[in-house]
Amino acid sequence: MSAVRTRPNVIGGLLGWVWLAIIIVPIYYVVVTSIREQSSFFSENALLPPSEPTLDAYVTVLQNDFALYFMNSVIVTASTVLVVLIVCVMAAYYVVRSRTRFAKNSFALILLGIAIPLQATIIPIYYMITQLRLYDSLLALILPSIAFAIPITVLILVNFMRDIPGELFESMHMDGAGDWRMLRSLVVPLAKPAIITVAIYDGLNVWNGFLFPLVLTQSADKRVLPLSLWAYQGEFQINIPAVLAAVTLSALPIVVLYALGRRQLVSGLTAGFGK
Amino acid sequence: MVIPALAFFAVFALIPLAGVLVLSFMSWDGLGTPTWAGVDNWLRTLTSPETGNAAWLSFVVMVASWLIQAPISLLLGVFTAGHQRYRAVLAVLYFLPLVFSAAAVAIAFKSLLDPNFGLGSALGIDALAQNWLGDPQLALGVVLFVIAWSFIPFHTLLYQAGVKQIPASLYEAAMIDGASVWTRFWSITIPQLRYTIVTSSTLMLVGSLTYFDLIYVLTAGGPGNATRILPLDMYLVGFRSFDMGRASVIAVILVVVGLTLSLVLNRMSGANRMESQMEGA
Numbered sequence: 001m002s003a004v005r006t007r008p009n010v011i012g013g014l015l016g017w018v019w020l021a022i023i024i025v026p027i028y029y030v031v032v033t034s035i036r037e038q039s040s041f042f043s044e045n046a047l048l049p050p051s052e053p054t055l056d057a058y059v060t061v062l063q064n065d066f067a068l069y070f071m072n073s074v075i076v077t078a079s080t081v082l083v084v085l086i087v088c089v090m091a092a093y094y095v096v097r098s099r100t101r102f103a104k105n106s107f108a109l110i111l112l113g114i115a116i117p118l119q120a121t122i123i124p125i126y127y128m129i130t131q132l133r134l135y136d137s138l139l140a141l142i143l144p145s146i147a148f149a150i151p152i153t154v155l156i157l158v159n160f161m162r163d164i165p166g167e168l169f170e171s172m173h174m175d176g177a178g179d180w181r182m183l184r185s186l187v188v189p190l191a192k193p194a195i196i197t198v199a200i201y202d203g204l205n206v207w208n209g210f211l212f213p214l215v216l217t218q219s220a221d222k223r224v225l226p227l228s229l230w231a232y233q234g235e236f237q238i239n240i241p242a243v244l245a246a247v248t249l250s251a252l253p254i255v256v257l258y259a260l261g262r263r264q265l266v267s268g269l270t271a272g273f274g275k
Numbered sequence: 276m277v278i279p280a281l282a283f284f285a286v287f288a289l290i291p292l293a294g295v296l297v298l299s300f301m302s303w304d305g306l307g308t309p310t311w312a313g314v315d316n317w318l319r320t321l322t323s324p325e326t327g328n329a330a331w332l333s334f335v336v337m338v339a340s341w342l343i344q345a346p347i348s349l350l351l352g353v354f355t356a357g358h359q360r361y362r363a364v365l366a367v368l369y370f371l372p373l374v375f376s377a378a379a380v381a382i383a384f385k386s387l388l389d390p391n392f393g394l395g396s397a398l399g400i401d402a403l404a405q406n407w408l409g410d411p412q413l414a415l416g417v418v419l420f421v422i423a424w425s426f427i428p429f430h431t432l433l434y435q436a437g438v439k440q441i442p443a444s445l446y447e448a449a450m451i452d453g454a455s456v457w458t459r460f461w462s463i464t465i466p467q468l469r470y471t472i473v474t475s476s477t478l479m480l481v482g483s484l485t486y487f488d489l490i491y492v493l494t495a496g497g498p499g500n501a502t503r504i505l506p507l508d509m510y511l512v513g514f515r516s517f518d519m520g521r522a523s524v525i526a527v528i529l530v531v532v533g534l535t536l537s538l539v540l541n542r543m544s545g546a547n548r549m550e551s552q553m554e555g556a
Contacts, residue, residue, distance in 0.1 A: 030386075215510075229382055
């Protein structure tokens with residue numbers, strides 16, 4: 001494209017900078033406020049850096065079970081993503097390799113999940129979880145989170161695996177390799193970029209999930225991060241710096257992961273939604 | 276090997292989908308045993324002014340957020356697909372909202388929009404120091420803005436990916452023919468992006484049927500019922516008023532609207548194009 005553009009795109013550039021401001025101001029505000037003293041929150045200008053920066057708000061949050069909520073989020077996210085990857089890599093391999101009607105129909109059925117607002121199934125899920133006596137447990141969050149992640153994960157993996165040349169499978173088949181071996185030594189290594197992408201994408205969704213924790217858990221010790229932010233809001237009332245410190249802390253690990261895996265995520269989504 | 280995925284999907288998505296239809300004909304307070312209620316829930320829901328209002332608001336939010344998000348995402352996608360280094364840096368910052376949970380976004384904006392201590396008073400501009408979340412008209416606008424803030428980055432990503440796959444030769448040929456920037460945009464970029472436009476629009480429109488957490492934390496549907504759209508109405512009727520039957524009716528409506536939208540968009544883009552695209556063909 002750079003060879004094509006003869007003149008700089010002034011309007012595009014201008015709008016680009018305007019949009020940058022819209023994106024950055026709220027984020028800047030959250031960070032700046034989180035290092036403000038509680039007492040000076042009401043007197044200082046909200047957009048200027050604090051006159052006396054302090055980490056008090058962070059100390060308050062960390063003293064209020066933040067580590068516990070963080071661990072709950074880690075447990076729920078890690079186990080969900082792990083199971084999703086295992087079942088979806090297998091499913092995608094089957095859809096791509098098998099010529100059966102069953103494979104085609106299974107794929108079509110799973111894709112339905114993209115067109116349906118799955119959130120509308122929360123009431124029966126609540127019923128099932130209580131019947132299974134799983135209400136108010138981390139497992140209650142993990143099981144439906146797995147199901148909700150399956151459609152998009154299978155879609156992205158199938159789109160990617162279709163591009164693996166058939167000859168590679170044929171030659172492995174000639175060497176006497178079965179499905180499991182092809183999966184392990186051919187598909188997983190080759191599909192690694194797509195697998196990392198869906199891991200990040202699903203991980204992000206589960207990490208940020210709010211509805212399942214709200215409906216399926218109750219006790220404070222089962223709280224995950226997004227729900228804890230909501231609870232802090234009630235607990236800290238007028239301690240806005242502490243609430244925003246919790247917001248910052250909850251986003252920090254993801255920002256780091258995003259910085260590390262962004263390129264991967266972008267190129268993987270390109271393959272998944274491409275065209 | 277497709278069985279484990281299918282099983283999870285069936286048990287926690289398909290069976291609940293059937294279950295919600297069954298529950299829409301039952302009376303259940305969320306604790307006891309559901310009992311048969313016939314069409315009672317349906318009659319009560321379809322004649323409820325509150326749910327009618329929620330349906331209208333959902334429609335408004337769906338259309339308005341598409342009108343806001345689709346063009347901006349498209350333009351940003353085209354913009355960030357360019358090669359200059361500064362665009363790459365901008366693109367990294369653009370996608371930052373992707374990493375924040377809806378709860379975090381809602382809390383940040385709630386604080387930022389505070390009439391006394393937020394952005395408005397900081398800048399000393401009275402027009403910005405309004406009671407954004409207390410005024411019914413303004414609150415809906417704020418909800419639309421915050422939704423756009425958090426969802427445009429994802430769609431920008433889709434468009435950016437789409438633009439990058441347009442063959443450069445098309446533009447080169449157009450350049451030789453002396454086509455202007457606008458002509459190239461309208462006759463090459465837009466037509467080449469038609470599948471991306473359909474995919475992104477489908478995700479946007481169906482996605483609007485799931486906006487829950489953001490609005491719940493930001494306004495809880497208020498002031499009054501000014502931002503109480505259907506997904507929120509469903510939650511409040513079910514888990515606040517403990518009327519799971521009526522909440523299930525609303526859920527069924529959401530599913531039907533979602534499926535219909537996907538099918539219609541699918542048709543509009545040409546018979547089964549969407550499917551073949553989804554299959555990567």
